[in-house]
Amino acid sequence: MDTGLFTANNVWMMIATALVFFMHTGFAFLEIGLTRQKNTINILFKNIFIITGGLLLYYAFGFNLMYPGFADGDMGILKFAGFGIGAPEGGMTAAYADGGYTWWTDFLFQGMFAATAATIVSGAVAERIKISSFMIFTIVYVGLVYPIVGSWKWGGGFLDSWGFYDFAGSTLVHSVGGWAALVAIALLGGRIGKFSKDGKAKAIPGHSIPLATAGVLVLWLGWFGFNGGSVLSADPELTSLVLVTTSLAAAAGGFGAIILSTIFYKNLDLTMFLNGILGGLVGITAGADLMSPNEAVAIGFIAGLIIVLGVALIDKLKLDDPVGAVAVHLICGIWGTLAVGIFGAKAGIDQLLTQLYGVLIIGGFCVISAAIVLLILKATVGLRVSRDEELEGLDIHEHKMDAYSDFSINEN
Template sequence: MDAGLFTANNVWMMLATALVFFMHTGFAFLEIGLTRQKNTINILFKNIFIITGGLLLYYAWGFNMMYPGFEEGSSGIFGFAGFGIAAPEGGMTPDYADGGYTWWTDFLFQGMFAATAATIVSGAVAERIKIGAFMIFTVIYVGLVYPIVGAWKWGGGFLDSWGFYDFAGSTLVHSVGGWAALVAIFLLGSRIGKFDENGKPKAIPGHNIPLATAGVLILWLGWFGFNGGSVLSADPELTSLVLVTTSLAAAAGGFGAFILSTILYKNLDLTMFLNGILGGLVGITAGADLMSPNEAIVIGFLAGLIIVLGVALIDKLKLDDPVGAVTVHLICGIWGTLAVGIFGSKAGGEQFMVQLYGVLIVGAFCVICTFIILGALKAVMGLRVSKEEEIEGLDIHEHGMDAYPDFIND
């Protein structure tokens, strides 16, 4: 391979890595914007812990657990290539990864993905989980559950041999986080004041919607790296197609949510609009390289409709998800994964069933693991802060500081 092309490929992958890293800023802005002022420090602390801890865990063993080098004839369920990382022979040359990037770039790009699953959970459990319990959960889930599931497809495991397709992680990243979020909010219970005595949901407004809006726009920008980098080279044709399908699905998702929420609730709800954009992004992620622009718009638009209906369903089930994480990442992640069997170049009944089996297997594994982890933590140390701490705010009680010391908490 020409040295210039090898360098161009690697530079694009490093840029994509930076964009995925920047997504953590978007997640943090979105989460603090949609929650109350008195919990801002707590949320920021969780998000910083996730990215720092996640990267160290991925270095220590996660990367080698996710890419263990399954031997021929292996079950493709679990493998481990050892602790720590070291570039293999030829890892810095075009002989590695068909010249798409170097081994070090490979590690860092994949490492940026690793923490995202726990970030999804952070938003769902906001304003009432004990910080210690959340950190222990993050270490176990990001350190073990995420790389094991990732190995089943991206590491050449059994789902890969079945033909399961997930281009950039509708299931392997977003649903993995979404399943854990669903179990977590079930075990935690709702925030004080979320439901009245008749079980009717009451709005608990976020304290900074402009910041939440900035978060969504940052996430959209970061998705260019999330999906565009998953091409695993700077291939002009495929990379440009992926960026187009990603953007069109995001735009269509926003419009789908905006239109349906306006029809149902007779108001122009910005938060639904924002989550519709994210739903479209999650929905296209599994098949962004397979879809035409028209198909991307349909997938995104339907994801936007799913957002509105999914949020209503979560409320009806009396589950409390402050940022809509379960609907955005789990429900739209499932939709995007199944859409690979409905639209695009792999569409067909057989592919749809493979996608469905993959969703069910990953879901069962994540739900069981989350129940075990959080169930044990609940029994040993408890999951939820006291009523007094929740009412007065986690910032003061768990961190001893206020994000806005010149203003009065709500």
């Protein structure tokens, strides 16, 4: 084993892990910025629960459900390697030691990914879901659904054997969260005042666009770890290429969204600009290591156009998505996955069809799983808060707290 190479790889993977962790700050800022002040505590509570609960679930059984060690001849659909993360002797296997990184680093890096899928749902259902129902859903979805899907590709399952390709998770992370978000907002219904009597969507402005902007910039930074860490080594050429394609796609996504939204709506909409950047990032994630800079720009720009069309479609369907999560993570996640068969080193009709099959299979599994869990919750504890609670804000009713003190002194 080359000790120097091993150390360099492991250090880079730990840095990437920290960057992915930092993305949760970005998600929190984005979500509270695009929603109303009266629900800030509620959204922050959900984000903190996702990180803490997601990591513990991944430790308890998620990691070994996602990487179960499928043997030759297995169908590659479901296998479980046991509870906990007891490491091999010395904290690494021979495979990890061979120029790679430690078992512990791998667990943390993958654990950060697991929490991201539930964070996507959090933004979509903001301002009207019961906190208890969201927590239960997160436990099931992050604990079971996400690692099972992940095992089909990253764990060496049947999609991997088919040749399905998803470098860093356009489908395995973003669409997995996006499908659940779509089902959840369909079952929840829109926020009070979102749709007029004639069905037209009305804007419900968020309380801090500066925070939302900071959130997107933090997410862009974190994506260097999300995609760059998915190289799974500190290989200088490939890591650098991935960071370049990631950044170019993000920039092009922002431009695509702002150009089309200006044509459609005759104004320079900052929130559409921001979601275009995120759409470009999601779009490049499946094939960031396969694309040239030119191809990355094309993928990102198309993702930006898709954002504008996707947001309009969601409104047309009378679905309420306060942060644009479905357009960003689901629709652009699908686009990014299919783009692997259109652009880059694997482009070709066979690869495109394989990518399509993967999207459909994972989509079907996620929709069915999310629907079952959410319908059970709706029939038992309920999904949505009462009208009065929604109007007055979830912070007061669910948490008995205000996010921002007025600093007034009660002298009585």
